[in-house]
Amino acid sequence: MNVLRVSKWTIAAFVLPCLILYVGLVFVPILVSVYSGLLDWNGIGTSKFVGLDNFKTLLFDDPVFWPSVRRTLMFAVFSMAEIPVALFVAMLLSRFVKKPNFLVSAYFMPVILSVVIIGQLWKTIYNPAAMGGMLNQVLDQIGLSSWTHSWLTDPSVAMYSLYFVALWQYLGYHTLIQFTGIQNIPADVYEAAKIDGAEGLKADWYITFPMNIPIFKISIVLAFIGSLQAFDMVMVMTGGGPAHATDVISTHMYNMSFLSMKYGYGSAIATFLVALCLIATVVINFVFNRLERKYT
Amino acid sequence: MIKQSNLIKLVLVGVLAASLTACGSNNNGGGNTESDTSTNANTNTNTNTGGNAPAEEEKLEDVTITFQNIYPDPTDPKNGMLKKIVADYEAAHPNVKIELDSLNTDQQKLKLKTQAASKEVPDITIVNPAAQMQPFVEAGLFAPLNDMVEQNGLKDTFTPGILDWYTFDNNLYALPDGNNIGVVYYNKELFEQAGAKVPTTFEEMVDTVKLLKSKGIQPMAIGEKDTWTGSFLFMNVLLRTNGGPGFLADVAAGTKTFEDPAFVEAVDAFQSLVQAGAFQEGATSFDYNAGENIFKTGKAAMYYMGSWATGGIETSSVNGKVGVFKFPTVNGKGNADEFMLAPGSAFAISANSKHLQETKDFLNYFMLNFPKEAFAVKGAVGLAQIVEGDFKAAGYSDMAMEVLDLFKQVKGGDLSFDNTMNPGTSQGHLTSIQNLFVQKKDSAEVAKEHQSAYETNKQ
Numbered sequence: 211m212n213v214l215r216v217s218k219w220t221i222a223a224f225v226l227p228c229l230i231l232y233v234g235l236v237f238v239p240i241l242v243s244v245y246s247g248l249l250d251w252n253g254i255g256t257s258k259f260v261g262l263d264n265f266k267t268l269l270f271d272d273p274v275f276w277p278s279v280r281r282t283l284m285f286a287v288f289s290m291a292e293i294p295v296a297l298f299v300a301m302l303l304s305r306f307v308k309k310p311n312f313l314v315s316a317y318f319m320p321v322i323l324s325v326v327i328i329g330q331l332w333k334t335i336y337n338p339a340a341m342g343g344m345l346n347q348v349l350d351q352i353g354l355s356s357w358t359h360s361w362l363t364d365p366s367v368a369m370y371s372l373y374f375v376a377l378w379q380y381l382g383y384h385t386l387i388q389f390t391g392i393q394n395i396p397a398d399v400y401e402a403a404k405i406d407g408a409e410g411l412k413a414d415w416y417i418t419f420p421m422n423i424p425i426f427k428i429s430i431v432l433a434f435i436g437s438l439q440a441f442d443m444v445m446v447m448t449g450g451g452p453a454h455a456t457d458v459i460s461t462h463m464y465n466m467s468f469l470s471m472k473y474g475y476g477s478a479i480a481t482f483l484v485a486l487c488l489i490a491t492v493v494i495n496f497v498f499n500r501l502e503r504k505y506t
Numbered sequence: 507m508i509k510q511s512n513l514i515k516l517v518l519v520g521v522l523a524a525s526l527t528a529c530g531s532n533n534n535g536g537g538n539t540e541s542d543t544s545t546n547a548n549t550n551t552n553t554n555t556g557g558n559a560p561a562e563e564e565k566l567e568d569v570t571i572t573f574q575n576i577y578p579d580p581t582d583p584k585n586g587m588l589k590k591i592v593a594d595y596e597a598a599h600p601n602v603k604i605e606l607d608s609l610n611t612d613q614q615k616l617k618l619k620t621q622a623a624s625k626e627v628p629d630i631t632i633v634n635p636a637a638q639m640q641p642f643v644e645a646g647l648f649a650p651l652n653d654m655v656e657q658n659g660l661k662d663t664f665t666p667g668i669l670d671w672y673t674f675d676n677n678l679y680a681l682p683d684g685n686n687i688g689v690v691y692y693n694k695e696l697f698e699q700a701g702a703k704v705p706t707t708f709e710e711m712v713d714t715v716k717l718l719k720s721k722g723i724q725p726m727a728i729g730e731k732d733t734w735t736g737s738f739l740f741m742n743v744l745l746r747t748n749g750g751p752g753f754l755a756d757v758a759a760g761t762k763t764f765e766d767p768a769f770v771e772a773v774d775a776f777q778s779l780v781q782a783g784a785f786q787e788g789a790t791s792f793d794y795n796a797g798e799n800i801f802k803t804g805k806a807a808m809y810y811m812g813s814w815a816t817g818g819i820e821t822s823s824v825n826g827k828v829g830v831f832k833f834p835t836v837n838g839k840g841n842a843d844e845f846m847l848a849p850g851s852a853f854a855i856s857a858n859s860k861h862l863q864e865t866k867d868f869l870n871y872f873m874l875n876f877p878k879e880a881f882a883v884k885g886a887v888g889l890a891q892i893v894e895g896d897f898k899a900a901g902y903s904d905m906a907m908e909v910l911d912l913f914k915q916v917k918g919g920d921l922s923f924d925n926t927m928n929p930g931t932s933q934g935h936l937t938s939i940q941n942l943f944v945q946k947k948d949s950a951e952v953a954k955e956h957q958s959a960y961e962t963n964k965q
Binding site for chain 2: 253254256333338360364448449451454455465472
């Protein structure tokens with residue numbers, strides 16, 4: 211700091227505008243949300259302060275809440291499990307494909323499409339065969355009629371159908387991130403390893419994995435936070451139905467705040483979601499810091 | 507030199523701050539999405555209500571009225587009608603400017619709720635009757651229209667009793683654009699193919715479903731992703747098994763519970779219809795439009811819906827092949843002349859409107875001209891107002907005439923569930939009924955679900 215010969219006050223003055231904006235756009239809404247969570251309020255009329263009642267009902271008496279938390283976490287688990295696959299694809303691309311950029315962009319395509327389009331597309335694919343559903347028709351054609359399902363309306367498979375679409379959409383995204391990470395590993399490291407007799411898988415194990423950990427971490431964090439916020443796709447494809455079978459935390463929050471008009475209760479759910487995000491981020495950071503220290 | 511570099515730094519910091527906050531607002535978590543939409547909504551209305559330039563003494567003050575409405579679709583005759591009345595009024599009152607804020611029904615509901623939370627309701631907005639508008643009225647957001655409706659004889663243009671659904675404590679708060687009833691549309695051609703007759707009892711209806719099914723014809727269509735569609739049909743069954751209207755009112759009064767035999771019987775009957783395979787596969791993933799399209803493209807034989815669907819069916823490919831019938835009696839109970847009533851969405855005026863009097867004058871003019879203009883664009887089936895004119899001569903279809911005929915036979919009925927019960931209970935009900943489309947359930951258990959939803963949401 212002294213090198214720059216700038217007083218601490220100047221630094222504070224420069225940081226301040228950004229700080230104010232950040233606090234105003236992030237922390238204030240969160241605090242307002244936490245406070246609304248303590249109210250019995252329909253969002254329009256007068257509100258009543260009820261202390262922690264909303265949280266009590268949420269955690270102990272809401273039959274929809276915990277299943278929706280479970281689905282959200284499953285969503286996160288699947289999304290994170292996808293990242294090693296993305297890394298693997300990225301490794302294959304950078305090793306065996308001469309001009310990988312085209313393929314990477316092709317895989318990336320679904321990400322730039324709007325979720326509404328993706329949702330409508332997959333809805334038609336998942337439709338019953340009688341309504342032109344591609345998946346079921348293909349299964350019928352190849353003699354696997356017993357495998358056909360009402361993919362989006364059978365409560366036991368609907369959620370998995372949704373997971374799959376999200377995985378399909380974001381595979382290209384994470385592949386791109388991992389691919390860039392791998393490209394950034396200096397080639398001379400591999401050359402040195404080659405001289406020492408490490409090639410192929412061995413080089414990957416000792417060079418690609420450890421050196422790619424920070425990038426891997428970015429993907430994991432993005433996947434986790436992204437799945438906690440999963441909302442649009444669920445809304446477009448099933449709306450949380452049939453009968454809450456595909457409700458995740460955010461759709462439950464939406465239903466409560468806007469359809470049941472329990473704004474206070476919805477805010478309590480939002481608060482829970484924020485807390486979950488924060489805890490998850492801390493945990494993921496902790497795990498990866500240890501990993502990084504171990505390998506680098 | 508130093509000064510200059512400081513300046514550059516300042517600019518750079520500014521750019522950095524801007525870019526950081528741009529990223530920040532994208533990442534601020536699921537909890538903030540509501541506040542984002544609300545700020546968007548507010549800026550919209552703010553820009554709309556602005557622009558009141560100080561006027562000269564003798565000239566009338568310039569007035570801008572924001573008119574939120576649910577006719578955004580330019581192919582919908584009501585959209586053109588709305589614009590015509592507004593243009594006429596603006597021509598007659600040069601100092602008044604009407605800003606239209608046209609939205610889809612769902613968007614409008616959401617926008618109004620966010621606007622209401624910050625007490626920035628547009629001058630004229632749209633609300634639904636009875637229980638759905640009650641929270642807004644209780645929050646004092648709407649201006650009473652008692653005096654306005656008396657002007658120019660506007661009150662007498664409404665059909666008797668309709669305004670009661672918008673009246674609280676003897677104050678009228680909104681004027682409806684429609685009044686509909688639940689009817690069953692059927693495709694005559696498909697019925698003929700299967701050799702089916704119009705059912706006169708619910709049991710016959712279930713048999714008809716089986717007959718159609720056996721001939722490979724999709725018996726009924728429904729858009730059950732939107733949940734209220736199935737509920738509307740279910741409530742008609744309940745209206746029959748209860749032997750008349752008022753079941754929900756009795757529940758609210760505490761004289762009945764949802765575990766009443768009439769309710770359980772209704773669930774049984776409804777399930778028998780679903781289990782007979784009446785509805786298309788995967789019905790719960792079809793939204794309202796997609797469900798209706800199955801019928802409108804001639805792929806389903808029956809469609810239960812409010813009479814507002816008449817216009818849409820008239821402009822579809824099945825026009826001319828469609829008839830209507832009343833929802834039949836269930837187990838010999840009920841009266842087919844009692845209908846599910848659907849008093850339409852209604853125009854309300856903000857209590858905080860800056861130009862309350864001008865807004866009232868405009869709405870008065872608008873509603874007085876509404877029936878005439880709607881008649882002209884063939885949108886006059888199911889209006890809340892008395893329409894003068896010969897429908898037949900004006901070229902309305904036979905189906906429209908049949909529907910108009912049913913209106914004359916209405917002897918009371920019930921409102922939909924979500925117009926009667928509070929939003930929390932309604933959501934419980936809607937998902938519970940949606941669930942019946944995907945799995946068979948014990949009817950007593952369904953009744954129990956309803957009762958517990960009702961009790962937890964009771965105020």
